[in-house]
Amino acid sequence: MSDYTRITVSAIINKPMAHVWNTWTDPKHITQWCAASDDRHCPKATNDLKSGGNFNSTMAAKDGSFSFDLEGVYDDVQAPGSGPGRIAYTMADGRTCEVLFTAENGSTRVVESFDAETQNPVEMQRGGWQAILDRFKAYAEAQACDRTFLPNTIPDMSAPLSTRPTPNTPPHIITREFNASRDLMWDVCTQAHHMANWFAPGGRVGNVKSLDFRVGGMVHYSQSAPDGSDVVWGRGAYTEISPKDRIVYMQSFSDEHANIGSHPMAPGWPRVMHCIYRFDDLGNNRTRLTVEWTPADDSSPEAIAMFNGAREGMNSGWKGTLDNLENYLTSLK
Secondary structure (H helix, E strand, O other), X not given: OOOOOEEEEEEEEOOOHHHHHHHHHOHHHHHHHOOOOOOEEEEEEEEOOOOOOEEEEEEEEOOOOOEEEEEEEEEEEEOOOOOOEEEEEEXXXXXXXXXEEEEEOOEEEEEEEEEOOOOOOHHHHHXXXXXXXXXXXXXXXXXXXXXXXXXXXXXXXXXXXXXXXXXXXXXXXXXXXXXXXXXXXXXXXXXXXXXXXXXXXOOOEEEEEEEOOOOOOEEEEEEEOOOOOOOEEEEEEEEEEEOOOEEEEEEEEEOOOOOEOOOOOOOOOOOOEEXXXXXXXXXXXXXXXXXXEEEEOOOOHHHHHHHHHOHHHHHHHHHHHHHHHHHHXXXXX
């Protein structure tokens, strides 16, 4: 048993797990936050993030009056997947440290427990490590969400597809009213030659490769840059159709052959999304379209956290898509 006094510090970071993990472990980020006060900095960091790997962070005064290296060897590295993330290491002087990362409602709790050294008071050490963790929190929360994925959070593409939304997070809801009859709105959302003219975010071009509009059928589509590059494929499997009232489908990224795939920029994203279109007749040739967008109920906590952290981006993406729809409807008049 260790003779060292054990100290624990913690913080809740208001960012999803993947972002927090990557900001904690990537040297380009470590050099931006690993210091206890504004007059100190971390000019250099290296990190071989694996069991048996070495790490080194240089801690220094900005005026050059002192410098030392926090270095050691990883005893255990468990990237967060179905459970918490864990990093355990032994420092060069033999002391140990454990860092736990736990998802909490779209945020991440970081708990750091370490052996105190014997040269300085315990409370001084507690304050110093807490100050570094607080700087990490401020830095991580100020950064745009890192889209880098966690290796073991990539969804299992071979598993059966879910057809239900998760109860663990509210849907993302987008609503817009259009100067178009409900009949026309239904047609442009269910016919391939119409969908190809609007179904893509702003600045992208849509294409519908195939459409079998029936319960059990599927739409297979692509979205690309205007010059035809950067092609992203997707598919939607229809599970409910109430004519001119409601459409429910399960959306996934795919390849050109409609095989289920992962998000090309965020492979930890939910592999299946539950999507509902609702069409409300407002009279006078006006229709309200409401889109509900929710991860499927087999989504991991990390995938749901990624979804929740991307709501602002989803607002922007759907706005661009609905702008395209509005412009296309105008062109039909």
